Amino acid sequence: MHSLPMSNLHTTDNMHSLPMSNLHTTDNSKKGSHSGTNSQKSKNSQNKSISGKHTKKNSKTISSVRASKFDPKDTQQRHDEVNQCFHVLSNKSIKLFKKGPHMTSYGLSLDIRIPDRLRAKFTLNVPHEYPNAPIKLHYKRNESSEDHSREELLQLVVKNFNIKARDLLLQKIPIISQLNYLVYRADVLAMPDFRQTNQRERIFYAAFATDSCTATTP
Numbered sequence: 554m555h556s557l558p559m560s561n562l563h564t565t566d567n568m569h570s571l572p573m574s575n576l577h578t579t580d581n582s583k584k585g586s587h588s589g590t591n592s593q594k595s596k597n598s599q600n601k602s603i604s605g606k607h608t609k610k611n612s613k614t615i616s617s618v619r620a621s622k623f624d625p626k627d628t629q630q631r632h633d634e635v636n637q638c639f640h641v642l643s644n645k646s647i648k649l650f651k652k653g654p655h656m657t658s659y660g661l662s663l664d665i666r667i668p669d670r671l672r673a674k675f676t677l678n679v680p681h682e683y684p685n686a687p688i689k690l691h692y693k694r695n696e697s698s699e700d701h702s703r704e705e706l707l708q709l710v711v712k713n714f715n716i717k718a719r720d721l722l723l724q725k726i727p728i729i730s731q732l733n734y735l736v737y738r739a740d741v742l743a744m745p746d747f748r749q750t751n752q753r754e755r756i757f758y759a760a761f762a763t764d765s766c767t768a769t770t771p
Contacts, residue, residue: 623681631683634728635659641729647677656680661690663732665710665739673707679728687718688728690735710739713747720755 638647638659650658661675676691692711694704714735721731735742744750 627682627684631679631681634683635679637727637729638732642732650676661732663736665736667706667710667739667743671703671707671739675711677732684722684725687715687722688731689718690714706743709745710735710742713742713744713751716748717742717751720751 635657642661646662648660650660652658656678659677659679661677662672663675664670664672673692676693678689678691680686680688690711692707694708698704717734718731721734726734741747741750
């Protein structure tokens with residue numbers, strides 16, 4: 554129950570000593586008090602309603618910002634390239650593993666050559682920012698394996714592939730072709746000095762591209 558204003562408390566306390574004609578005054582003061590309380594309730598409800606509208610409006614704005622974080626063309630490209638992987642590799646070689654807030658992970662089972670053919674299982678992480686961020690490969694070391702050199706070799710291949718993936722992304726190479734590089738150039742990725750070799754290769758192609766542009770300029 555709402556408390557009455559202090560000015561009305563004295564009127565209420567002296568109600569029994571007042572003449573009957575003054576009882577109406579007391580009743581009117583109560584009505585006035587209730588009317589003021591109801592008016593305040595109405596204002597509060599209106600304020601809450603307005604506040605609620607602003608909150609809903611703000612939430613819609615935040616949602617629209619989140620929804621527009623990624624370019625629809627980039628999203629479509631990512632879906633198309635992943636679907637191409639499923640079409641080429643089949644469900645036996647690639648499977649959906651986990652959908653996360655920042656990336657989607659797929660299980661990969663591929664035959665790579667280093668130089669002999671070797672069957673290996675990887676996790677392919679495709680970020681939601683792709684093609685503005687590179688894909689990333691992960692290999693979980695098999696601690697129970699007695700072939701430690703094989704495990705170390707696969708970890709080196711994955712480490713160097715993640716370096717190469719950045720270059721392939723800049724060249725606008727689709728995901729399936731990047732995985733093709735992993736399969737057929739695993740022996741190169743297994744080189745201990747791959748980083749230096751890749752750097753020399755990058756410089757060579759950059760110079761080649763510059764010379765080509767100069768030659769075609771009239």
